[in-house]
Amino acid sequence: MEACTADGTFHKFLAEIKELKIDDKLAEALNNSSKPTNPGETSAQIAAQKLNKCLSTLLSCEFRTFDTLRRVRDQHRRHGASPPSLGGKSDVDANNARAIGNQLYAQRRFRDAIEMYGKGLRLSVSTASLALTFASRSAAFFEQRRYEDCLRDIDRAIDHGYPDTKRYRLDERRAKCLTLLGTGISANNDPFLLRQQQAPPDGFVGAAWIGDKPNLSHGRNARYPQMGDCLRVVADSGGAGRRIIAAKDIIPGQILVVDDPYVSCLESKAEGTHCHQCFEYSDSMIPCHNCSTVMFCSEQCRTAAETYHKRECPILHFLQFDQSLPVRNDVFRLFSSRSLDYFLHNESQVRSAIQDVHIGRLRGPVPPCDPDCLANFFALTNHIEAADSNSLFKSACLGVYLTHCLELTDFFLGDDVASYDRIRFYIAQLIVSASLVLATNSYLVKEVRLNVKNAWESDSEGVASACYPVTSYFNHACFPNAVRDYCRKAMVIMSVMEIPAGTEVTVLYGYHFTKFPKADRQVYLRDNYNFDCKCVACDGDWPVLEETETREFDCARLCQKCNATLSNEEMESSVNCKECGAELDETARELAMRWRDVMQIVNGARESSAVGAGDTDTCSKAYWKRAIEVLK
Ligand SMILES: [Zn+2]
Ligand SMILES: [Zn+2]
Ligand SMILES: [Zn+2]
Ligand SMILES: [Zn+2]
Numbered sequence: 182m183e184a185c186t187a188d189g190t191f192h193k194f195l196a197e198i199k200e201l202k203i204d205d206k207l208a209e210a211l212n213n214s215s216k217p218t219n220p221g222e223t224s225a226q227i228a229a230q231k232l233n234k235c236l237s238t239l240l241s242c243e244f245r246t247f248d249t250l251r252r253v254r255d256q257h258r259r260h261g262a263s264p265p266s267l268g269g270k271s272d273v274d275a276n277n278a279r280a281i282g283n284q285l286y287a288q289r290r291f292r293d294a295i296e297m298y299g300k301g302l303r304l305s306v307s308t309a310s311l312a313l314t315f316a317s318r319s320a321a322f323f324e325q326r327r328y329e330d331c332l333r334d335i336d337r338a339i340d341h342g343y344p345d346t347k348r349y350r351l352d353e354r355r356a357k358c359l360t361l362l363g364t365g366i367s368a369n370n371d372p373f374l375l376r377q378q379q380a381p382p383d384g385f386v387g388a389a390w391i392g393d394k395p396n397l398s399h400g401r402n403a404r405y406p407q408m409g410d411c412l413r414v415v416a417d418s419g420g421a422g423r424r425i426i427a428a429k430d431i432i433p434g435q436i437l438v439v440d441d442p443y444v445s446c447l448e449s450k451a452e453g454t455h456c457h458q459c460f461e462y463s464d465s466m467i468p469c470h471n472c473s474t475v476m477f478c479s480e481q482c483r484t485a486a487e488t489y490h491k492r493e494c495p496i497l498h499f500l501q502f503d504q505s506l507p508v509r510n511d512v513f514r515l516f517s518s519r520s521l522d523y524f525l526h527n528e529s530q531v532r533s534a535i536q537d538v539h540i541g542r543l544r545g546p547v548p549p550c551d552p553d554c555l556a557n558f559f560a561l562t563n564h565i566e567a568a569d570s571n572s573l574f575k576s577a578c579l580g581v582y583l584t585h586c587l588e589l590t591d592f593f594l595g596d597d598v599a600s601y602d603r604i605r606f607y608i609a610q611l612i613v614s615a616s617l618v619l620a621t622n623s624y625l626v627k628e629v630r631l632n633v634k635n636a637w638e639s640d641s642e643g644v645a646s647a648c649y650p651v652t653s654y655f656n657h658a659c660f661p662n663a664v665r666d667y668c669r670k671a672m673v674i675m676s677v678m679e680i681p682a683g684t685e686v687t688v689l690y691g692y693h694f695t696k697f698p699k700a701d702r703q704v705y706l707r708d709n710y711n712f713d714c715k716c717v718a719c720d721g722d723w724p725v726l727e728e729t730e731t732r733e734f735d736c737a738r739l740c741q742k743c744n745a746t747l748s749n750e751e752m753e754s755s756v757n758c759k760e761c762g763a764e765l766d767e768t769a770r771e772l773a774m775r776w777r778d779v780m781q782i783v784n785g786a787r788e789s790s791a792v793g794a795g796d797t798d799t800c801s802k803a804y805w806k807r808a809i810e811v812l813k
Contacts, residue, residue, distance in 0.1 A: 190499050194246045194582050201242055210234035211570040225539040225566040228573060232565070235577040236609050240584070240602075247585050250496065254589055269473040275304035279314050282321075291321045292380045295464050303453065303468045303476060311468075312341035316351060322465070325378045328358040329369040330465045337467065379464050381454075382630065382642065394668050398435035404548035407440045407651050412686060414654055416545040423545050423654045424685050431680040437663060438651060438674035443552045444518065444619075445626065445647035445670045446511040449501065457490070458482035459669050460626055460645045472497055489518040492590035499586050511623060511646050512616045513583055515558075516608070521592055524608065530556035535614055538562045550650045557650060559611070561618045580613040623648045626667050645670065658687035658716035659694040659702050660723070687716070694718035 211231050282297035298318035305311045319334035335351050335358075343351060361367065368374045399409035411429040431437070447457050455462050456478035457469075466476035467483060472494045477483040493500060493513070500513055516524075524531070534556040546557045568576070584605060587593065593605070625643030652665065652672045662680050665688050666673045680686055690710060692702040699719055706714050717723075743761040756765055 190246055191502055191582055194244060194585075195578060197244050197246055198239070198242075198578065203238060203242065206238050207235060207574065210238055211573060223540055223566070225541070228565045228568055229539050231570070232573050232577055232613060233610065235574060236580055236613070237606060239577055239581040240606060240609060244585060247589060250499075250589050254495075270304050270306045270471075272304075272306045272310045275301045275306070275310045275314065278304060279310075279317055282314075282317060286317070286321055286324075289324070291324045292378060292464075294318075294321045295325075296380055299453070299464060299466060299476070302466075303473050305468070308341040312338045312343040315341060316343055318465075319351070319354060323354055323358065326361075326366065326368040327375065327378065327465075328362045328367040331358050333465070379462075381462050381464075394439055394671055395436045395673060397439060398437070399429065405546070405550050405651055407551070408438050409436070411435070412437060414545055414651075425655050427680045427682050427684050427686055430682050431676045431686075433676055433678050435676045436673060437676055437686065438672065439668070440649040440652050440672040440674070441552050442647035442649050442670055442672070443555070443558045444511050444515040445645055446509075446514045447645045448643060449510070451644040452476070455644050456482050458486040461669065462628070462644075469494060471495070489514055492517040492592065496586055496589050499589070509616065509619055509623070509646065511619050511648070512579075512612060513586065515615050515619075516583075516587055516592065516612065517590065521604070521608070524555075524611065525604070527555055528607065531559050531611065534560040535562055539565070546651065546654060552650055554650070558618060558648070559614055561622050561648075561653060562614050563617065563621060565617060576613045576616065579616060580609045583612045584609040619646075619648055622653050624652070624665075624672070626670060628667075647672070652688075655686065655688045657690040657706065657710065657712075657714065658718070659689070659692065659699075659714060660716060660718040661687040661689045661693075663688050665689075694723050699723075 211234075278297050278301035282294045282301060285291075285294035285297060295318060298314050298321065301314040302311060302318070305314060315334045315338035319331045319338060322328075322331035322334060332355060335355050338351060339348070368378060397409045399411040402408040402410045402412060405412075405414065408425075411427060411431050412425050413428045415424050415426050445460075447455060447460055451460070452474055453476055454464075456466065457475045458477055459482050461478050463478040466478055467480065469475040469477070469483070469490065474497055475486075475490065475494070477486065500510055502510070538560060546560075547554065550557050587608065588605075593601070593608075623646045626645035626647050627641035627643050630640045630642055647670055649672045652674065655663070655665075655674065662678045662684070663674050663676050663686050666675065674688065676686075690706065692705050694702065697705075699722060703714060703719065706712060743758060743763065757763065758765060
């Protein structure tokens with residue numbers, strides 16, 4: 182198995198299973214038990230039994246894959262220390278990165294220098310290296326007129342022991358910052374200027390919901406605190422599903438739900454550009470103390486992430502899976518962010534939730550359905566009966582692999598040895614169930630890529646995944662009356678039209694009727710969500726909106742001559758472009774002002790910042806049209 186690379190540990194593990202020559206046992210677990218022992222059993226129960234047999238066979242085996250780390254862990258435990266990171270930091274590499282940063286700085290390429298200093302921080306081992314790199318980055322922030330960012334890095338440099346002999350330079354820079362801040366000039370207070378100086382992806386706007394978490398527009402629902410009392414959850418008779426119904430009249434732009442996730446996890450491609458804890462884009466981040474992968478936007482986020490990251494940090498390379506595997510990091514996070522006691526304490530509720538799914542008893546969310554109630558989470562398990570032997574085997578492998586990973590952390594520590602095997606088996610079962618839940622109930626947390634020339638064509642990009650307590654209960658319509666958006670990791674659901682009491686509240690699972698023909702939508706929904714849409718747009722065979730009709734949504738914030746983006750205020754107050762002085766097009770100005778009014782109406786409490794108004798859901802744009810009509 183020499184061919185395996187370090188980041189292919191899961192493949193190494195699978196190869197070891199082959200070597201073990203337990204095919205007969207596994208085949209017995211997966212096949213022989215297909216003979217029902219009890220005539221009343223459902224196919225889901227039979228599948229679950231096969232899975233359990235397969236799990237216990239694999240759990241009884243020893244695997245070399247984990248040996249080295251296990252030895253290191255045991256050594257450290259004996260000394261009462263936490264295991265070291267395999268992080269890949271190196272002061273030599275950090276010095277190189279800082280030297281390149283300094284060259285870029287000398288060429289006045291501050292944006293690139295800041296990126297290089299960020300790399301230097303990630304790679305630094307010693308506090309001396311951190312101190313020097315923070316000091317260098319503070320100089321680049323100063324040049325970018327980002328005085329708050331500059332001051333923070335000066336403090337960090339000093340906290341990490343910046344040499345006293347050179348300290349006067351930092352003091353001088355600090356004094357200048359404070360003076361300039363006193364005059365009220367700082368790029369940190371001008372989001373538009375800030376974005377120009379950073380190096381985010383093209384069209385980047387950031388979280389769809391800019392600013393703090395909004396408040397619910399109605400009173401809090403007594404049973405489900407993340408929903409307004411304008412909504413209620415209804416379980417359909419006949420097991421067809423659960424729906425959300427308006428309990429009061431709702432008007433457009435009201436905040437109906439603010440939902441915190443059960444579990445959320447940054448995508449690995451966003452590591453280094455987005456905060457590991459809150460998912461915000463930042464180029465002024467600070468590194469994890471131990472690994473060279475993870476960064477945080479602030480000391481607060483770094484502290485908040487400690488619960489799970491101190492477990493994940495030493496085994497990060499065990500948790501890297503390539504795209505071909507149906508493995509998700511959020512599965513492990515569900516466990517690394519909670520204590521074993523928590524899972525033991527809730528064992529009976531969790532077991533009965535899973536049992537209900539297996540016998541086909543549909544249950545509504547048990548109030549208050551908060552992110553801590555894992556019984557509701559596991560009640561979302563589905564489709565185990567559809568799994569063939571091969572996929573049951575794969576699920577079991579994953580469950581056992583992640584159980585071993587958890588054993589490398591302090592998750593199982595302090596537990597009584599007598600019941601260790603039972604507890605370990607229970608957790609392995611939960612890991613398998615969690616991977617089934619997250620495969621179908623996890624959302625991509627998106628940020629907006631605004632197309633400034635044509636906002637209609639704006640797009641969004643997933644940076645993280647998350648699974649939510651009440652959002653899962655909203656059904657789809659191709660012409661929905663509410664939209665979903667993200668405020669960092671929280672899900673916000675907002676009404677986009679009038680919803681009279683008694684009407685079902687719906688969201689879009691993708692494919693709005695204005696953009697995709699009915700046939701495409703139906704195929705997509707059947708393939709991905711297993712249902713035939715009978716919404717009003719599908720029933721009535723509504724046509725897609727013609728391109729011409731959408732033209733009026735073009736974002737008219739551009740100077741026709743130099744392509745400068747102008748803020749609403751600039752559009753309103755001036756007839757000339759601030760960049761090139763050209764006279765601004767009258768219709769464009771008028772559109773920009775209407776756009777702003779529309780945004781205010783549709784967004785309600787939402788802050789539309791100077792950088793602009795994008796939206797993760799193309800469907801909301803259709804409602805902006807409605808709102809324009811309302812305005813007329
Ligand atoms: Zn953060
Ligand atoms: Zn780390
Ligand atoms: Zn439909
Ligand atoms: Zn211009």
